[in-house]
Amino acid sequence: GVPVASRLINGPLYSVNPIALRQNIHILTSNKRCLTQLETESFGTVLLLEIGATCVGSIQQNYSPGESISKGDEKGYFRFGGSSTMVLFEPGRIQFDADLIENSHQHRELYARMGDHMGTCVSGPAE
Incomplete structure (x- = not known):
């Protein structure tokens, strides 16, 4: 697909631990956060949301906006630790x-x- 420039959404750095999420879903x-829109042939428009959390100082983007990327290419990474993505x-x-x-329904x-x-990709948007 072809990504556009990421948009930084600044905020505090709370934990995204599953126990913390059960107590306060507003953490997400x-x-x-960094929001990137990706235009793809198979999936249409896809939004990638990287969520920085405790011990994550920043989110480093390595792609070039407007240039095609392939499955498996590095998009970027969280500096110092890990976090969540949506x-x-x-x-x-x-x-x-x-x-x-099944596991999502059981939290x-x-x-x-x-x-x-x-x-699995479905061949187009729902009517």
């Missing part, structure tokens, strides 16, 4: 895997590693 909307798809563009849906955290299968 108040922490430091990927938002247009309605009807992706069918998530059953284990991801269980799942770890994703590079190359893990989490869903």
